[in-house]
Amino acid sequence: MRRLTQQDLDQLARSRGLNLTPQRRAIVDFLHSASNHPSAEEVFAEVNRRFPMTSRATVYNTLNLLKAAGLLHEVFEDGVSRFDPVLDPHHHFVCRACGKVEDVDREIMPAPAGRKLLPGKQRVETYEVTFRGLCAACGGRAEQQ
Amino acid sequence: MRRLTQQDLDQLARSRGLNLTPQRRAIVDFLHSASNHPSAEEVFAEVNRRFPMTSRATVYNTLNLLKAAGLLHEVFEDGVSRFDPVLDPHHHFVCRACGKVEDVDREIMPAPAGRKLLPGKQRVETYEVTFRGLCAACGGRAEQQ
DNA sequence: ATCTGGATTTAGAATTAGTCTAAATTCGTT
DNA sequence: AACGAATTTAGACTAATTCTAAATCCAGAT
Numbered sequence: 137m138r139r140l141t142q143q144d145l146d147q148l149a150r151s152r153g154l155n156l157t158p159q160r161r162a163i164v165d166f167l168h169s170a171s172n173h174p175s176a177e178e179v180f181a182e183v184n185r186r187f188p189m190t191s192r193a194t195v196y197n198t199l200n201l202l203k204a205a206g207l208l209h210e211v212f213e214d215g216v217s218r219f220d221p222v223l224d225p226h227h228h229f230v231c232r233a234c235g236k237v238e239d240v241d242r243e244i245m246p247a248p249a250g251r252k253l254l255p256g257k258q259r260v261e262t263y264e265v266t267f268r269g270l271c272a273a274c275g276g277r278a279e280q281q
Numbered sequence: 282m283r284r285l286t287q288q289d290l291d292q293l294a295r296s297r298g299l300n301l302t303p304q305r306r307a308i309v310d311f312l313h314s315a316s317n318h319p320s321a322e323e324v325f326a327e328v329n330r331r332f333p334m335t336s337r338a339t340v341y342n343t344l345n346l347l348k349a350a351g352l353l354h355e356v357f358e359d360g361v362s363r364f365d366p367v368l369d370p371h372h373h374f375v376c377r378a379c380g381k382v383e384d385v386d387r388e389i390m391p392a393p394a395g396r397k398l399l400p401g402k403q404r405v406e407t408y409e410v411t412f413r414g415l416c417a418a419c420g421g422r423a424e425q426q
Numbered sequence: 427a428t429c430t431g432g433a434t435t436t437a438g439a440a441t442t443a444g445t446c447t448a449a450a451t452t453c454g455t456t
Numbered sequence: 457a458a459c460g461a462a463t464t465t466a467g468a469c470t471a472a473t474t475c476t477a478a479a480t481c482c483a484g485a486t
Contacts, residue, residue, distance in 0.1 A: 157452090157463065177443075191465045196444065212357035215473080216443075229403045240399055245408075248390055256383060257417035258374045263390075265410050272402035302434070302481090322472075336436045341473065360444080361472075 152205040162187045163198045173218035173237045213237055227265040233274035297350040307332045308343045318363035318382045358382055372409055376416035
């Protein structure tokens with residue numbers, strides 16, 4: 137799954153009317169360097185290690201701004217929001233043993249051809265799939281539960 | 282989508298080692314009578330109207346027990362858990378205008394034949410699809426946003 | 427009928443994620 | 457250097473959920 141370069145991001149952000157302050161860049165950087173869909177609290181903790189005195193409010197504001205600008209996606213899992221910087225539409229896999237959230241290529245389950253209207257007359261604009269089971273690591277260990 | 286009768290439920294609960302006390306039954310009943318995936322707080326409010334003095338802890342405990350016993354599913358949307366008593370596997374549609382969550386038959390998007398192992402070696406046990414867009418009611422009104 | 431122990435429920439305290447607020451800071455423009 | 461808009465800050469606040477310790481319920485043994 138494609139990750140954007142710093143330049144791409146800067147330009148993209150600028151083009152959507154969002155200027156990247158140092159704090160905002162630190163947040164974006166961390167999200168792009170992380171592989172495991174961090175929660176807001178994790179972003180807060182890590183960004184503070186790297187760039188002390190970044191307030192919680194800034195982290196939440198920035199995450200919301202980035203989301204609104206379409207620069208990241210929000211995934212709810214297990215009662216917390218997690219954030220995902222991969223922009224190409226894609227799906228997720230959640231491990232029931234360790235809780236890890238992994239990205240899954242969209243072509244594993246493509247849109248049903250030409251289906252824009254569901255039987256209940258709902259107009260579909262996007263969709264996402266959540267697969268659940270055991271990740272490679274947990275599946276390897278003796279079957280749990 | 283099939284709803285279970287009181288008898289079915291009782292038996293099902295019993296068979297999974299969960300005895301249905303009056304409070305628990307009230308919660309199950311309300312969930313089955315509701316059409317809109319109530320949140321825990323809504324369950325608490327409504328069950329209390331019907332059966333006063335049911336504590337919040339009991340509502341949350343019961344919801345968790347029922348979930349563990351496989352008698353309902355949890356759906357996260359917009360930062361809150363909502364509960365869904367429909368047991369047949371199915372998908373969801375979320376309206377971006379009014380936020381309503383509707384059930385969608387699974388055959389709209391069936392499992393990719395024989396796909397149990399994803400390319401990342403994850404073992405898939407279940408999956409669910411969330412469609413997003415405008416529901417029939419909101420889609421009817423002049424396009425929003 | 428009474429006792430007893432385990433399961434359940436209760437009220438409310440505690441925790442946690444997230445939002446809000448008002449003051450301070452930054453920064454581009456004059 | 458001064459101004460104003462945007463941003464950030466610390467901390468108060470809110471809402472959802474979990475935890476806790478005491479009270480209640482109930483089935484089986486006496």
